[in-house]
Amino acid sequence: MAITRFLFRTSIQERIVGFSHHMRDNGVTTTPLEVHSTLRLLRLIDITNIEEVRLALKSVFTNNKESFVRFNELFDSYWLNDGKQRHDHKAIDPSNKKGNLSQNFPNLFEVNSSKGTGKTDVPDDEKDGETESSGEGKLIAAKIFNKTTTDMREFVLPEDENKAAEAARRIANAIRYRWSRRRKASKKGGILDMRRIMRKSISTGGEPLKLPRKRRPDLPMHLIGLVDVSGSMQPYARVFLSFMKGLISNDMRTDAFLFHTKLMCVSDALRDNNTLRAANRLSIMAKGFGGGTKIGASLHQFSDQFMGRIFGHKTVVIIMSDGYDSGSANVLEKALSRLKKSGCKIVWLNPLLGWKNYEPVSQSIKISLPYIDCFAPCNTLQSLADLENKLELL
Amino acid sequence: MQWQVLKKSLFEHKYIATKDLAMSLHIALNLERPILLEGDAGVGKTQVAKTLADIFDTELIRLQCYEGLDSAAAIYEWNYQRQLLAIRASVDTGSNLRDIEERIFSRSYLMERPLLRAIQQQKPPVLLIDEIDRADEEFEAFLLEILSEFQITIPEIGTISAISKPMVVLTANGTRTLSDALRRRCIYNFIPYPDRETELSILERQCPEIGVELATQIVSFVQSLRKEDLEKKPGIAEMLDWAAALSGLGINDITSDPEALQSSLVCLLKTQSDQYSIPTLVSQKLASGNS
Numbered sequence: 001m002a003i004t005r006f007l008f009r010t011s012i013q014e015r016i017v018g019f020s021h022h023m024r025d026n027g028v029t030t031t032p033l034e035v036h037s038t039l040r041l042l043r044l045i046d047i048t049n050i051e052e053v054r055l056a057l058k059s060v061f062t063n064n065k066e067s068f069v070r071f072n073e074l075f076d077s078y079w080l081n082d083g084k085q086r087h088d089h090k091a092i093d094p095s096n097k098k099g100n101l102s103q104n105f106p107n108l109f110e111v112n113s114s115k116g117t118g119k120t121d122v123p124d125d126e127k128d129g130e131t132e133s134s135g136e137g138k139l140i141a142a143k144i145f146n147k148t149t150t151d152m153r154e155f156v157l158p159e160d161e162n163k164a165a166e167a168a169r170r171i172a173n174a175i176r177y178r179w180s181r182r183r184k185a186s187k188k189g190g191i192l193d194m195r196r197i198m199r200k201s202i203s204t205g206g207e208p209l210k211l212p213r214k215r216r217p218d219l220p221m222h223l224i225g226l227v228d229v230s231g232s233m234q235p236y237a238r239v240f241l242s243f244m245k246g247l248i249s250n251d252m253r254t255d256a257f258l259f260h261t262k263l264m265c266v267s268d269a270l271r272d273n274n275t276l277r278a279a280n281r282l283s284i285m286a287k288g289f290g291g292g293t294k295i296g297a298s299l300h301q302f303s304d305q306f307m308g309r310i311f312g313h314k315t316v317v318i319i320m321s322d323g324y325d326s327g328s329a330n331v332l333e334k335a336l337s338r339l340k341k342s343g344c345k346i347v348w349l350n351p352l353l354g355w356k357n358y359e360p361v362s363q364s365i366k367i368s369l370p371y372i373d374c375f376a377p378c379n380t381l382q383s384l385a386d387l388e389n390k391l392e393l394l
Numbered sequence: 395m396q397w398q399v400l401k402k403s404l405f406e407h408k409y410i411a412t413k414d415l416a417m418s419l420h421i422a423l424n425l426e427r428p429i430l431l432e433g434d435a436g437v438g439k440t441q442v443a444k445t446l447a448d449i450f451d452t453e454l455i456r457l458q459c460y461e462g463l464d465s466a467a468a469i470y471e472w473n474y475q476r477q478l479l480a481i482r483a484s485v486d487t488g489s490n491l492r493d494i495e496e497r498i499f500s501r502s503y504l505m506e507r508p509l510l511r512a513i514q515q516q517k518p519p520v521l522l523i524d525e526i527d528r529a530d531e532e533f534e535a536f537l538l539e540i541l542s543e544f545q546i547t548i549p550e551i552g553t554i555s556a557i558s559k560p561m562v563v564l565t566a567n568g569t570r571t572l573s574d575a576l577r578r579r580c581i582y583n584f585i586p587y588p589d590r591e592t593e594l595s596i597l598e599r600q601c602p603e604i605g606v607e608l609a610t611q612i613v614s615f616v617q618s619l620r621k622e623d624l625e626k627k628p629g630i631a632e633m634l635d636w637a638a639a640l641s642g643l644g645i646n647d648i649t650s651d652p653e654a655l656q657s658s659l660v661c662l663l664k665t666q667s668d669q670y671s672i673p674t675l676v677s678q679k680l681a682s683g684n685s
Contacts, residue, residue, distance in 0.1 A: 029574055029577075029578065031578055033578060033579075034578070037421075037425055037427070040425055041421050041424065041425060044397075044420065044421065044424050045397070045417075051413075052397075052417070055397075055413055055414055055417035055418075056417055056421060058414065058417075058418075059414075059417055059418035059421045059422070059581045059582065059583060060421065060581060062582050062584075063430075063574070063577035063578060063580070063582050064432075064577065064582070065432060065584050068582065068583075068584040069584075194472070194474045195472060197474075198472065198474060198477050198478070198481075198498070201478070201481060202481060202491055202494055202495055202498075203491065205481070205482075205485040206478060206481030206482040206484075206485050208478070338625065
């Protein structure tokens with residue numbers, strides 16, 4: 001019999017509720033419905049067989065690919081004495097696609113096994129191509145201390161950061177609103193609204209005298225933000241995150257990703273109203289800070305996993321990065337061309353572009369320029385505000 | 395039915411399911427909940443629904459989702475031509491307006507679309523809602539009522555409850571974020587590309603005429619091809635097509651004829667750049683490296 005971590009006996013109901021809480025603490029959305037389903041399904045399986053229970057709970061408690069892949073670890077940490085309690089969100093790792101599906105059964109009984117522990121995302125330590133955080137290239141408008149035109153690196157005080165974040169949120173709201181304005185009923189619509197015609201024609205004895213029309217609403221733009229959170233971007237990362245949060249907080253048609261050497265979807269985390277939990281979910285940032293950047297590889301991963309979604313949609317991909325890439329430039333070019341082929345618009349926001357005397361000479365930027373529809377500075381809040389006009393032209 | 399039994403009957407109907415999948419299906423069927431299957435294109439998500447319909451010998455009702463799919467195409471539509479005629483006819487006979495309205499918005503003027511049809515069957519059908527991530531969010535919201543309550547509300551008639559609860563299979567490519575509301579109503583399973591043994595048994599089950607040696611070669615080749623950097627990785631259907639093509643060409647050993655091998659790769663590589671990225675040399679290496 002497997003040795004569980006519990007010291008005292010209690011009812012199955014309590015255990016399942018506890019497991020539900022455990023899953024929730026680890027970022028998997030669970031509701032009483034899952035608990036209810038679990039209690040019903042326990043009658044359908046052999047509950048003395050740990051593997052059957054594992055498979056059954058997996059079906060009920062997971063609801064997306066990430067939780068599906070992480071499930072075995074979470075299961076072990078709750079039910080078995082594995083010495084693990086809480087896990088951080090991990091980056092999406094394509095090499096880890098199969099997850100722990102093949103984890104073999106007998107291992108479950110090893111009480112003090114250390115499997116699965118200590119698996120952290122280690123960013124590579126290459127410092128090549130990283131910018132100095134105290135560069136010579138000083139910002140243009142730094143002389144006048146004005147929150148909208150000061151380089152965002154200057155914002156170190158929490159209240160300043162809050163103001164910046166608030167401003168960014170307003171701008172983001174403005175952009176999103178413009179895209180998502182929807183119209184449904186339209187006098188000039190191309191399609192006859194048969195249902196309303198019928199209704200109206202009853203009163204005129206079956207003669208359809210009034211012809212109400214309808215039109216498919218305009219498709220709002222699908223905005224995808226990719227924020228570089230590597231060491232060189234550290235001073236800007238918090239403000240950009242606030243920008244992303246404003247962008248996606250109310251609209252399902254936007255997504256946010258963070259990348260350094262890996263890519264991670266943070267849409268759900270940013271939509272989370274609970275700041276503490278959201279911060280916890282964004283723990284990848286801490287792991288990536290100070291490391292190198294692999295823009296090409298990250299974009300590749302993005303195309304691999306999200307190409308299907310982009311295809312056939314009006315999509316704008318906003319990349320926020322300084323373009324210092326520790327990966328190969330060829331990979332970046334290939335990734336960008338692939339992204340471009342899918343028909344989306346690519347906007348590259350580069351904080352360095354706002355610096356005096358900055359020339360886009362780094363190899364990765366030179367290679368990417370042909371694929372970029374809009375290359376703009378984003379080191380000041382004013383430049384973010386100007387972005388709205390530029391996006392309009394796309 | 396135990397989950398092992400379900401796994402076995404899936405096998406008998408030529409579907410090789412993993413333990414995960416068999417358990418999820420077992421639970422979904424018993425709890426009468428929809429099952430949401432995610433995974434790359436070509437891993438056999440749609441086939442699950444078809445096989446379930448075979449196993450339970452019931453109708454498969456399929457709703458292919460697309461951008462702009464609305465309730466008129468998915469749930470129901472009024473038969474406008476008949477309604478028009480009915481109004482004209484009743485006006486001539488002098489019926490009053492209320493009667494006309496009641497008549498033309500009755501069940502006999504309703505055209506059932508897949509979702510309504512699925513809950514109107516005597517024998518529970520399999521309802522396949524294919525590629526739900528292609529439909530827009532509004533449609534997802536439509537689905538919520540149907541999937542949780544198995545009922546459909548038509549303003550003119552009222553709420554129609556299910557005669558029998560269909561077995562609902564939703565598929566998605568795991569690309570667009572589906573709403574949490576939809577996800578939590580479903581039993582979830584992610585189907586990865588099959589491992590070597592599973593794929594081999596799929597091939598043996600589907601194409602028994604292919605010899606063991608060639609089958610092993612085919613599976614090894616496709617498995618290593620998936621590790622290459624391709625835009626569209628070959629799925630199971632492509633693998634089966636390729637196997638059929640090879641056996642049709644009379645090839646018994648994929649290392650024997652590099653030219654034929656290369657030209658047969660059109661079954662596996664579906665974009666121009668993928669075809670460029672696997673030249674003869676590479677395909678030879680993949681073929682010989684694993685034989």
